[in-house]
Amino acid sequence: MAEQQSLDNMQIDxxxxxxxxxxxxxxxxxIRKLSPIKIDGSDDDSRKASWSATxxxxxxxxxLPISGDIEAETLEEAVNKFPEAIQEAIKKLQDDxxxxxxxxxxxxxxxxxxRGGKSDIII
Numbered sequence: 001m002a003e004q005q006s007l008d009n010m011q012i013d014x015x016x017x018x019x020x021x022x023x024x025x026x027x028x029x030x031i032r033k034l035s036p037i038k039i040d041g042s043d044d045d046s047r048k049a050s051w052s053a054t055x056x057x058x059x060x061x062x063x064l065p066i067s068g069d070i071e072a073e074t075l076e077e078a079v080n081k082f083p084e085a086i087q088e089a090i091k092k093l094q095d096d097x098x099x100x101x102x103x104x105x106x107x108x109x110x111x112x113x114x115r116g117g118k119s120d121i122i123i
Contacts, residue, residue: 029055
């Protein structure tokens with residue numbers, strides 16, 4: 001019942017609205033621009049637009065979507081900074097994967113975990 005109440009109280013924050021635009025070359029990837037707007041739909045010049053880059057890289061397991069933020073003021077600047085944003089996103093993904101592998105390698109495995117979990121048998 002609590003879940004239903006939260007759905008009934010769901011409200012869009014009219015002071016934090018954004019207009020989304022997508023730009024693509026239909027080959028390499030896409031650039032997304034989020035422009036801040038006011039509740040009446042006019043531009044909100046008190047906030048800065050947000051840009052992001054998205055592409056897919058092929059892996060042995062299939063396509064892997066990659067996305068990253070672009071620090072830009074214009075579409076031209078975003079297009080020019082697209083490769084840098086994707087390279088940074090790939091580097092972050094690689095760093096995260098290395099960290100996760102290291103955490104797994106350093107993890108202590110208990111006999112219960114090797115058997116698939118704790119046993120309910122009391123001796």
